[in-house]
Amino acid sequence: MVALGQALVECILERQPLALVQKMVADGGPLWYQDDEGTSALHAAAYTENEELVRYLIQEGAVWNAVDNLHNTAGDVALSMNNEACYNLVRDAGIRSGKPRVLPSVACPALTAHTELLLTLLSSRAPPATSSLSMVLRATDTTAAGSPAAFLSSSLKFIKDDGGQEICLLKVSDEEEVGVMMGWERGISESSTVERLCDDHEHLRDGLKVLNVGFGLGIIDGFFQALPTRPSLHVIIEPHPDVLAHMRELGWYDKPNVRILEGKWQDFVEREELLGVGGFDVVYTDTFSEDYKDLKQFFDHVPDLLVGPESRFGFFNGLGATNALFYDVYARVSELHLADVGIDVEWTDVDVFEGGEDRWGETREYFAQRLYRLPVGRMRIMS
Template identity: 30%
Template sequence: MAKVIDDSMPTRISPDCPDETRQVLYHAWGHDLEGLKKILNARANASSAQDPKTGETPLHAAIRACGPADQTEPEGEDEEDGCVQEARDIVQELFFNGAIWNDVDSNNETPGCVADRLGRKALYGMCVDAGVRAELLFALMDGYEELSSGSDGGEDEDNKEDEKMADAEGSTAEGLKGDAAAAQDGAKFVPPEADEKPVTSDEYLKSDLTYDNEKLLDADLNGVMMAWETDIMKRSVSALLPGGATGKRILNVGFGMGIIDGMFAENKPSRHHIIEAHPAVLEHASKPDSKFGPEWEKSGPEEGAYKIHAGRWQDVVHRLLEEGEVYDAIYFDTFGEDYSQLREFFTELIPGLLEQDGRFSFFNGLGADRKICYDVYTKVVEMHGAEAGLDVEWEEIDVDMSALGEEGKEYRLPICTFMG
């Protein structure tokens, strides 16, 4: 059952809140634009002030103060009840002043999550747009050498914001955790789950793995691949090989449990290349009872047509490009990598690897456990795709999770093709 959240002001602005922060939160909550502007002009970083106990930021406060939208209003008119226009002005002012779109509060909600829960679509849209702007900016900055602020050696606020954007780059809500170490001083809000450690690619590739029929787990028991994802793999194959086309040239990045490769193999490809980096997965794939062992490699229409390329795609793909390999269908599903890796793959490598009328898809776990992150990444992928000349379409799928005793999940399956 969904947790009942108390949105009242006395609950959200705690008695322990320092006066300076309290003033910002009160003005945001009261939608007092002029008063808020004065504070924002007078004090740096006021837009990101945060109640140390509840994690309330001025964005949360401005949105929460609207209360739930009137669900009886016809579609499109639900925004005009109460004080939404005033809230929009406040939210805009806060974003102009550098408010952070993905700070979580003690309910593990970002301001956008609050807007969504309250049915405040226009405010939710503003949070998504702010997220997209932040992520695009972050992606741009990623390409530049980090410049030292040369200041007094203390961490300045700009750097903190960069870190948060860096965090948001994580492929899931991992990205929404603040800096737990910085929060240890007690004066700052510690986000829920702040102690969870994101998996890094280097650590993962060195870790021990365990296979069973249902899953592949890393040493920390993170699910690398789960059998419940089979339906997503099946739908991805249908999207990549419409009409069950046979004789195609296929590249799959990330073998895992070999689920998608088993499905690709049924379509009798003319070339089937797999890239896999983890030694334990490679060992598993080469076992005598594996469908992708030496016998499979020998069964291809010509030497080298069916092959598992051992190594990280970051290394292997350049070799494939030099050898002139081109594919009709490419699938990408790795583990322990973040959006910047996926972006590098589809913006820098897909243009050379994919046939002009070919199709590319990837496992879309980007922010999947938080609706706003999913929506932000959907737009960011479309924009980065367009820069690389790719059109991105999405197929919405309901994933059945009943085998795990969980509610079904919505999955957005990407299908990328070259424009024009």
């Protein structure tokens, strides 16, 4: 098998005719094989910029998200060759794997093997710093960064780093710390998210009814409070005891019109505390240690949480953000899932590169893109 796989990769890199590659595959050449450098047949086809071959290999079941030793997928290779057609073929394979044609209607779907793979890949705001195929295939991240139960029973520190950046810090192991929330994201929250969610909202002058899921450093909540007219109702859902204690110290419990729901969004989403409000003008969610499956479950509830078509929904779009292809696939899959519940998304690109060099310190890097893709969803008007 290994010899066949090696021969297949070499044959593609030598740009042999398609018919020969097809014969080797038909004779059992394994598409999952990766050579010493992690190059698979699909990587090789992307290197040679052979669109027809990329399409053929994907049809035959090549693994779209296998990463080589440099942590690049075939899609990343195509991107580096500036070959849009090949990139799109790999990306679309990813989207198909994340969006089964017939979506189960229940909240906890029986996911296909491919979907599980994708969801694992996209799981958690803070994926492991290094990725390899084995990590991509790993079923779950059981550290406090990938397991809600472990996260909620771990302790958090609120610190400032040497550059004065505020960080809500979680120790995931003796060797590693990860920022649950970091001050550099202020730019995303301020100039962009709150502006796009609220600025020209038709209820802004009356005071918006806002729901925010996940307090973290309270950055976005601070911006909601700083709107020209304060929210007429500002509900914050937060489960972590250390964050709740921090909120108490900062006086959030005493702010007018602020209502803090102590617990997880899952505890409240179908309860009177939320549904009794009669709909929010703005809903935003940014949790930690949850994966795409959890976010998708939240999506399913969003239409019940909004007042109507003028309301807006936002979420922190950070899953898959250590890799350009995965980030792209994830954005498109979430757009498709939101469309399923009647929400259309508009995306704005926000450049988050400036000052990025020192932002991570010793902590795990969870966002490696220059552009943050900011989503704002609205309920589709049915005609």
